[in-house]
Amino acid sequence: MRQTHGATSTLSRGQEGDCWASPSLRMGCLWRKTLSFCLVFVPMYLHGASSQEAAPAGPRKPFFERLRRLEEQFRRFQEVTLTHLQSVASNYNVSYNVDLRFRSLAxxxxxxxQAVNRSQAAVQEELARLRAWVRKAWRRGRKVDTRLRALDLTLGERSQQQARERKEHKAQRDALQDSLARLEGLVHSQGTRLAALEGRLPVAHPGTAAPGPALVLAPTQPEQLGPSSLKLPRDRQELRAASEHRGPQQDSSAPLQGTWAPPAPGSRRALSGAATALRGPPQQGPGDTCGVGPTLVxxxxxxxxxxxxxxxxxxALRALxxxxxxxxxxxxxxxLLSYATQDNDNKLVLHGRDSMPPGSIHFVIGDPAFRELPLQPLLDGQxxxxxxxWTSTQGRYWLHVDRRLVATGSRFRQGYEIPPGGSLVLGQEQDSVGGGFDSSEGFVGSMAGLGxxxxxxxxxxxxxxxxxxEFPTGAILTLANAASAGELVQRTSxxxxxxxx
Structure with missing residues (x-):
């Protein structure tokens, strides 16, 4: 029996190291331990029973007591064993669940x-692509930088060239303006001589033609204008207009008056006024002019x-x-006329009101700049x-009434441009685009043949x-462009x- 117990113990110790390798091995070890216990306890029980049978009847009572105690001990042992086996089974279930959890966690x-490896591979690919893109962008940046340097160099050369050209143009313009001033002086002197001759002819031969050969004026040849005049055709055209008007230059700060008092000697206005006083004003009336188009009342x-x-x-207008x-x-x-834009409601105005001197009107270009023009002859109701x-070249302007030059001046909005896109009205002055009218500034009368x-x-x-x-060509606006009128404005033909x- 000792050998059996020893073998069982040896078996237990030999396999004890492998009992906790897996749940199935742990279960097998448990059953082996239980079987070893039974093999040890049953021979002992049988040996005790046989010794009790061989013993005399006298000492049987103690033997049965011992046997009861052994039975009680065996029951307690069974209970303990059962409890131990239950705890072992519960521990096995827990260990089995833990093993399953470990497997799922693994x-x-x-x-x-694997996901991290895939993400790392994707990130590596993206980084490789980003490195390639950065290298390409760097190469392109170098190319663009080279082009920008070349462009900067070219722009610098062009800006220097343009600066030189501007200086040349400015010098040519200054030379042209000097030539223009000299030419205007020559034209003024010729006009003075012509006015003096016109004033002498009616006095020497009143009502009759002068006998003898006709008097021919030999105008003084103007100085050579130089090559700058060939490069500025627009200034040359305005030069022609200025020379044909023959008006004297007037300082922009000096107010215009409607009187004919003679200014400094040699003035065209004084001689022209003297010749007109000798001859009398020209008889020009609307009865001689017909076919002027519609009339607005x-x-x-x-x-x-x-x-x-x-x-x-x-x-944009540089002349008007x-x-x-x-x-x-x-x-x-x-x-008479009002032109307003969003930034200025008085871009172009021929403006009069009841608080101004009778017969005067303000000629406004880009408020607050204006000139006062004398129009007293218009108050006779005829x-x-x-x-x-007006022209922006030297800021020259002229006022003609019945073909006669009544007022002129210079340095009025020189170099200015009247912008496009505004509101243009007749008969009222605008204080806002298309509105802001005042009855004290309204026109009462008639207009015809407007251009x-x-x-x-x-x-x-x-x-x-x-x-x-003849109606001059190139008119940009006439009364045919009258799009809308007030309720009481009459349009007649x-x-x-x-x-x-």
Whole structure:
């Protein structure tokens, strides 16, 4: 029996190291231990029983007591064994669940590791692509930098060339302006001589033609203008307009007056006024001019009596001519023309109001710059032809009334441009684009044969227009562009202005 116990113990110790290798081995070890216990306990029990049978009857009572105690001990041992086996089984279930969890965690860790490996591979690929893109961008940046340096060098050379050209153009323009000033002086002197001769002829031969050979004026040859005149055709055209007007230069700060008091000696205005006083004013009236087109009648100064010209100016204007037949029915002129833009409601205005001196009107270009023009002849209630001309070259302007040059000046908005896209109205002054009218500034009377040009008309064109011989070409606006009118403004068609109501 000892050998059996020893063998069992040896077996237990030999396999004890492998009992916890896996759940199945742990279960097998448990059953082996239980079997070893039974093999040890059963021979002992049988040996005790046989010794009790061989013993005499006297000492049996103690033997049975011992046997009961052994049975009780065996039951307790069974209970303990059962409890131990239950705890072992519960521990086995727990260990089995833990093993399953460890397996699931191992699988999850493997999946995470695979995902991390894949992500790392993708990141490496993206980094490789990014490195390649950075290298390409760096190479392109170097190329662009090289091109920018070349472009900067080219622009620097061009800017230097343009600066030189600007200096040359400025020098040529200065030379041209000097030549223009000299030419205007020559034209002024020729006009003075012509006015003096015109003043002497009626006195020497009143009403008869002078006998003898005709008097021919030999004009002084102007100085050579130089090569700059070939490069500025627009200035040359405006030079022609200035030379044909023969008007003296007037300082922009000096106010214009409507009187004919003689200024300094040699003035064209003084001699012309003296010749006119000897001959008498020319007999020019609207009865000799017909076919001027439609007539607009403004019956009162209501703010509803306004006419819009559409479209307005389509391009910037560096020169302007406004001509129209005008008849006023009030003691002040009112506003003939008003052009307003978003940034300035007085970009171009021929403006009069009841608080101004009778017969005067403000010629405004880009408020607050203006010139006061004398139009006293218009207050007689008759038809008169009015032309207001302006050019940005030297800021020259002229006022013609019935073909006669009434006022002129220079340095008025020199180099200025009248912008396009504004609102152009007749008969009212705008304090905002298309509105802000005031009855005290309204025009009361009639207009006919209105025309606006984007150039400076020459005196011959003004005379032809006033006599009805020819309407100058290139008009950008006429009364045919009158898009809308007030409720009381009348539009009539008369063969001649004198026949209009």
């Amino acid at each position: 699988e999850e860790s493997q999946a995470v590791a 403004f019956p009162n100064a209501s703010t509803e009596n306004v006419v819009f010209l559409r479209p307005s100016f389509g391009a 001519s406004f001509c129209s037949w005008v008849r006023t029915a009030s003691r002040h002129l009112g506003t 038809w008169h032809h009015v032309c207001v001309i 606006i040009w984007d150039r400076a008309l020459v005196p011959g064109e003004v005379a032809n227009l006033a006599t009805g011989k 008369c063969p001649c202005p004198e026949l209009c109501p």
